Amino acid sequence: MSLPELGRLEDLPQDYRDALSAQNLVPLWPSLRAVLPPGKPIPRTRATAWNYQTLRPLLLKAGELTPMEKAERRVLVLANPGHGLEKMQASSTIYLGMQLLLPGEWAPAHRHTPNAVRMIVEGEGAYTTVDGEKCEMQRGDLILTPTGLWHEHGHEGDKPVIWLDVLDLPMVYYMEASYVTEGKAQTISSDAAGLAYQRGGVVPAPMFTRSESAFPMLRYPWVDVRAALQTLARTQPEIDAVQVAYINPETGADAQKILGFSALMLRPDETLQMPARSSATVFHVIEGGASVLAEASSFALGEADTCCIPGYTGITLVNASATEPAFVFMADDAPLQKKLGVYEVRNA
Numbered sequence: 001m002s003l004p005e006l007g008r009l010e011d012l013p014q015d016y017r018d019a020l021s022a023q024n025l026v027p028l029w030p031s032l033r034a035v036l037p038p039g040k041p042i043p044r045t046r047a048t049a050w051n052y053q054t055l056r057p058l059l060l061k062a063g064e065l066t067p068m069e070k071a072e073r074r075v076l077v078l079a080n081p082g083h084g085l086e087k088m089q090a091s092s093t094i095y096l097g098m099q100l101l102l103p104g105e106w107a108p109a110h111r112h113t114p115n116a117v118r119m120i121v122e123g124e125g126a127y128t129t130v131d132g133e134k135c136e137m138q139r140g141d142l143i144l145t146p147t148g149l150w151h152e153h154g155h156e157g158d159k160p161v162i163w164l165d166v167l168d169l170p171m172v173y174y175m176e177a178s179y180v181t182e183g184k185a186q187t188i189s190s191d192a193a194g195l196a197y198q199r200g201g202v203v204p205a206p207m208f209t210r211s212e213s214a215f216p217m218l219r220y221p222w223v224d225v226r227a228a229l230q231t232l233a234r235t236q237p238e239i240d241a242v243q244v245a246y247i248n249p250e251t252g253a254d255a256q257k258i259l260g261f262s263a264l265m266l267r268p269d270e271t272l273q274m275p276a277r278s279s280a281t282v283f284h285v286i287e288g289g290a291s292v293l294a295e296a297s298s299f300a301l302g303e304a305d306t307c308c309i310p311g312y313t314g315i316t317l318v319n320a321s322a323t324e325p326a327f328v329f330m331a332d333d334a335p336l337q338k339k340l341g342v343y344e345v346r347n348a
């Protein structure tokens with residue numbers, strides 16, 4: 001059923017419009033259909049892909065052009081043209097950046113209100129210290145930098161290290177709650193506190209006491225996540241999707257409060273139809289190749305390529321190989337939408 005057409009701003013006498021403006025008043029009806037479109041939102045977020053082999057030399061060039069002291073964080077932001085590049089957002093809530101650290105460099109300690117995670121893309125020997133815990137960075141590892149925790153990055157290896165930053169910065173910035181505090185180098189208190197969580201089904205419980213830390217596990221090593229996916233594929237071949245969620249092992253809740261993270265194994269030759277969900281989704285290929293098809297868009301992603309698909313869009317993923325699995329990291333804003341009561345899944 002089509003909705004009745006509403007009056008336009010131009011239909012109103014100019015002196016009346018001026019009188020409204022002078023009092024900081026705005027008539028709703030000319031804009032009502034824009035803010036409450038029928039049936040489904042009109043996203044600003046455009047389906048967009050970023051090719052790693054194209055952005056990599058540009059990021060390495062930034063390493064020549066801009067020393068660490070002039071960057072603090074040497075990052076090229078994966079910006080969605082639908083929002084305007086200067087907004088530095090991949091979707092309405094998600095920020096993506098590729099960060100470069102060269103051998104011997106140090107990105108100084110700070111803490112901020114937005115939550116971050118790092119997905120390590122290439123290189124060896126770098127580490128990030130989060131709340132005193134030294135987390136080594138290896139390909140495919142996910143490292144949390146939750147809101148308010150001190151963090152700094154260092155590099156003891158001999159080749160460039162690159163990782164993907166995923167932050168809820170656009171959301172926290174929109175709330176006018178985004179700020180940073182600079183700090184001194186942290187004293188490392190542990191380099192393995194999270195290791196005690198790496199066996200499913202058991203958690204540390206000294207003297208029958210469980211951790212009350214809001215973020216008990218900061219590093220999710222890729223070797224373990226990959227092994228979990230392969231075990232799932234082997235033991236439950238009938239499963240709809242070989243997918244695992246990154247969670248807080250103490251509570252079982254999402255690893256962070258605003259953005260959600262998961263890893264998916266596409267079996268050889270697999271085509272996976274994902275229902276339209278209200279949340280926007282980011283895909284980043286850890287290993288292999290995958291095509292992402294979403295309405296009129298289609299991206300053939302290779303290793304380390306990244307794309308963002310707006311919400312309310314059905315998505316089909318296709319493994320490009322008939323013989324090898326593909327491994328894909330995903331980020332979305334479903335935890336936020338669920339907390340706010342606006343999360344939806346629309347089955348075709």
Ligand code: GTQ
Nearest residue numbers: 073075097099116151165
């Ligand atoms: O590494 O702390 O991509 O503070 C953007 C803001 C990374 C970081 C980003 C940040 C960081």
